[in-house]
Amino acid sequence: MKILVTGGLGFIGSHAVVALQQKGYDVVVIDDLSNASITVVEGIKRITGQAPIFEQLDLRDKEAVFQVFDKHGDMEGVIHFAASKVVGESMNEPLAYYENNFFSLINVLSAMKMKGLDKIIFSSSCTVYGQGEAMPITEEESIKTALSPYGNTKQVGEEIIVDLAKAYPLQAVLLRYFNPIGAHESGCIGESPVGIPSNLIPYITQTAVGVRPYLSIYGDDYDTADGTCVRDYIHVVDLADAHVRALEYLLKKENTKQIEVFNVGNGQGYSVLELVQSFERVSGIKINYKIVKRRLGDVDKAWASTAKIERILGWKPTKTVDDMLASAWNWELKKKNYNL
Template sequence: MKIVVTGGLGFIGSHTVVELQNEGFEVVVIDNLYNSSESVLDGIFNITGKRPIFEKMDLRDKGSVQQFFKKHQDISGVIHFAASKAVGESVGNPLLYYENNLNSLVYILQELKELPSANFIFSSSCTVYGQAEKMPITENASIQTAMSPYGNTKQIGEEIIIDTAKVTSINSILLRYFNPIGAHPSAEIGELPLGVPQNLVPFITQTAIGLREKLSVFGSDYPTPDGTAVRDYIHVVDLAKAHVIALKRLLNKKNIDKVETFNLGTGTGSSVLEVIQAFEKVSGQKLNYQIVGRREGDITSAYANTDKANSILGWKTQLSLEDALASAWKWEQKIRS
């Protein structure tokens, strides 16, 4: 079966391509290389022995999307990762986020709705919950006002998919990730931010290896045990495997509703300082960090209730925070050597 993975050379996308190929799927990757590198194809090949079909393309170009679907008419499913994803950047450049994250989604769905049946997995986010009122967060938690344009694009994206499902043959699963971290255990692929990292763990590893002088911890006055923000950090390999399980659910017509939603996390919240301490333990490196003011768009706490994914998908995380941090450090050392 041929599966399209948009943003397939990005962090989560590349790990999902590996898991799909390991399960025997034929994969077509779409990526515009805005925040990724074509060299990731080599890493995927080194792990799986197969190189996915690669189409360099900007999904904001409607004509290119139409041409792609004319060329690839035997598609069994689409996993849609392609999106800008940094909370802080979205606050400073909202129009980039609305254009990139929403237009590309609409153009893909416009093509999928012409197919007799279509399966669509959407890369969503726990940011759709805003600052949830109760922890851990269930899929039934009320959707709060988004704290950032990034979070808002995920909320709107989900609404677009739900509205489209009502009048088309598209079946979808919305996967709401918490905080993906880590790298493939082979250290062939991992998180490769271009420029200054927007996420905690690559900033930690770049600081530890000497690329960054110092790590900034945004805020120490949150109402949490140590005053720093709490997140649910999930190993990217666990996350990638969930996409394959969700895709098989659609392909095997096991879905109960046209659109289903699942949280993907560990179910445990860790503070920024706890992540730093865990990294220092697994790496043996002392991190240079400083406490600074809060960052606009950040929430206090978010960690998942994963009961639904555990029971319905039969999926649960296998890897720990320490596993993820150790793999991220191994990856950082490899790419800087």
């Protein structure tokens, strides 16, 4: 059975490709390499013994997207990761985010409709909830006005899928996940952003190896125990497994609704300073950090209720925060080159 993974050489996408191949699926990867490296293909091959089929293209190119769907006409489902995803960057470049995230999704859905393909897992985000009214956040939490263009692309992306399902027999799972961190235990793939990291963990690990002089912590005056933002962190391998389970939920026709929504998280909140302390614990290295001004678009705290996904999909997170930080550190130590 062949599955398309868009953004499949990115951080989460590459781990999902590994999980799919280990389950026996053939995988077609589309990636434009704008925030990923072709070397990830070799990392996937080292883990699974097989390289995925790779198609380099920009999903905004509708003709190219349709050509790939024609070329691989036997695909059974799509996992759609491909998107620009940095909150702060989206505040500065809103049009770029709307163009990339909307056109990419629309072109993929159009190609699916053209080929009669009806199963998609959509990479959504907890950003659709804004600042949650109660913790933990359940799937019944109201959708707030987005605090960033990135968050808005996830909200509207969900709405596009819901609207299409009213006109076409689309089967979709929308996975609203929280903060993925960590790396594959092999150290063959992990988070390797192009340029200066926007996510916390690669910034911590690059600070630890001396690539960065210090870690910037954005604000210490939030309404949390230590003043730093609190987030729910999920190991990327656990998250990849959730995508495979969601896909199989559709492929095995276990779903009773056309559209289903699940939170994916660890079910517990940790502050930025607690993440730093966890890293120091597993690595034995003291992190040099500075408190700087808040970033636009950040909420005080957010962590997930995972009761629904545990009940319906039978999925549970398996990794602790220390596991996550230890795997990220292992990945950093095994990397040979930095894309600075």
